[in-house]
Amino acid sequence: MGEAPAFFVDHLENGYTNGFGVKSEPKNRDTSVLIGDRSFVIGGNHEGNPLFLGVQIHDKVTNKWSSPSVLGTGPKPCKGYSAIVLPKGRILVIKKGSASDDSIWFLEVDTPFIREQKKLLGREVVAWSKGVRGNAEKPIVISGPSGVGKGTLISMLMKEFPSMFGFSVSHTTRAPRCMEKNGVHYHFTDKTVMEKEIKDGKFLEFASVHGNLYGTSIESVEVVTDSGKRCILDIDVQGARSVKASSLDAIFIFVCPPSMKELEDRLRARGTETEEQIQKRLRNADAEIKAGKSSGIFEHKLYNDNLEECYKTLKNLLGINDLAPVNGVEVEGINLPKEHTVTKMDDKILIQETGEGTKNKMIVLDLSSINGGAPGRTRGIVLDTVKSS
Ligand SMILES: Nc1nc2c(ncn2[C@@H]2O[C@H](COP(=O)(O)OP(=O)(O)O)[C@@H](O)[C@H]2O)c(=O)[nH]1
Numbered sequence: 001m002g003e004a005p006a007f008f009v010d011h012l013e014n015g016y017t018n019g020f021g022v023k024s025e026p027k028n029r030d031t032s033v034l035i036g037d038r039s040f041v042i043g044g045n046h047e048g049n050p051l052f053l054g055v056q057i058h059d060k061v062t063n064k065w066s067s068p069s070v071l072g073t074g075p076k077p078c079k080g081y082s083a084i085v086l087p088k089g090r091i092l093v094i095k096k097g098s099a100s101d102d103s104i105w106f107l108e109v110d111t112p113f114i115r116e117q118k119k120l121l122g123r124e125v126v127a128w129s130k131g132v133r134g135n136a137e138k139p140i141v142i143s144g145p146s147g148v149g150k151g152t153l154i155s156m157l158m159k160e161f162p163s164m165f166g167f168s169v170s171h172t173t174r175a176p177r178c179m180e181k182n183g184v185h186y187h188f189t190d191k192t193v194m195e196k197e198i199k200d201g202k203f204l205e206f207a208s209v210h211g212n213l214y215g216t217s218i219e220s221v222e223v224v225t226d227s228g229k230r231c232i233l234d235i236d237v238q239g240a241r242s243v244k245a246s247s248l249d250a251i252f253i254f255v256c257p258p259s260m261k262e263l264e265d266r267l268r269a270r271g272t273e274t275e276e277q278i279q280k281r282l283r284n285a286d287a288e289i290k291a292g293k294s295s296g297i298f299e300h301k302l303y304n305d306n307l308e309e310c311y312k313t314l315k316n317l318l319g320i321n322d323l324a325p326v327n328g329v330e331v332e333g334i335n336l337p338k339e340h341t342v343t344k345m346d347d348k349i350l351i352q353e354t355g356e357g358t359k360n361k362m363i364v365l366d367l368s369s370i371n372g373g374a375p376g377r378t379r380g381i382v383l384d385t386v387k388s389s
Pocket residue numbers: 142143144145146147151170171174205206207209210214215216234235236237238239240
């Protein structure tokens with residue numbers, strides 16, 4: 001026998017709010033998902049923004065309501081939806097009558113990433129990720145000391161395979177170099193603005209590097225993954241450690257210099273830093289290389305001695321070779337019947353079309369192969385349509 005969803009909410013568009021938006025007990029208790037000691041109420045608006053579905057939490061132990069920090073871009077408000085509790089602290093939300101790119105969502109409420117963010121932000125946190133078909137390749141995290149050639153290697157990849165790779169544009173408080181463009185190389189940001197955004201939970205990770213603040217916003221990763229491209233992050237070792245602890249299932253590459261002398265020569269030849277800044281970067285390089293080699297974060301280490309050879313090795317480890325064609329990945333949404341019922345059976349979700357004059361088709365979502373997660377997209381849902389009766 002299948003299991004009914006935790007709850008089903010209908011006719012949200014007719015002013016039926018289920019008590020959402022008020023910081024008291026919802027009138028209809030069936031509309032909350034209970035996980036541990038906390039109930040999650042999904043509905044209404046997110047902080048008064050009519051474009052996003054809101055989330056509220058009721059803690060049974062303290063009998064208190066809270067509005068959590070909501071990470072990631074969430075679903076648009078909808079006519080109705082089903083919510084299903086999944087293992088490992090996630091809630092599946094299946095929307096009714098929504099566009100194919102807005103029909104299936106995952107709300108992380110108690111995953112390692114959420115627990116980490118809660119500690120960091122000092123408040124309740126949840127994170128949305130959209131469910132899509134198609135098994136996109138994992139994002140790529142590239143770290144290494146200043147001047148080792150990370151930017152050069154990334155530019156080569158992006159130039160050769162523009163439809164396959166997209167760069168996650170970081171935020172930084174450092175001043176732009178003369179050739180750098182705002183929004184392309186970095187989002188150059190004021191420190192107070194960036195600190196506020198970090199507090200608001202807008203960042204997947206951040207770190208202080210060479211005396212400046214750097215960070216990857218959740219939106220920067222979403223922009224790339226939404227376009228169907230494989231996301232590349234150029235971040236330092238501290239940032240890589242944070243990403244490793246997040247739900248972003250990435251591959252981690254550390255680029256090493258042939259020698260400290262060569263690193264220094266490259267930094268000087270680049271001519272983008274003052275002598276003082278060069279000295280600071282060289283001092284930090286030692287510790288970074290040690291951490292990169294021994295931290296257990298990086299499954300791949302590249303030696304950038306000869307640039308062409310290093311680039312070839314990088315392509316090989318990313319599975320790109322001269323024989324295989326390389327394209328971007330189709331990001332596929334999921335088209336659901338306008339009216340349907342939802343049942344859960346193990347890791348399959350059965351979506352049965354209802355209503356007169358329809359074909360009563362059944363869609364089966366197989367959740368066993370999903371990967372990735374917030375922030376960004378939960379990928380790889382396998383979907384079968386069972387013959388109409
Ligand atoms: N943690 C973190 N580090 C970043 C981010 N963006 C850049 N970095 C790192 O910050 C360091 C300095 O970057 P940058 O000022 O561009 O100098 P470069 O490494 O000499 O090119 C490098 O190690 C980058 O990998 C980010 O979003 N987060």
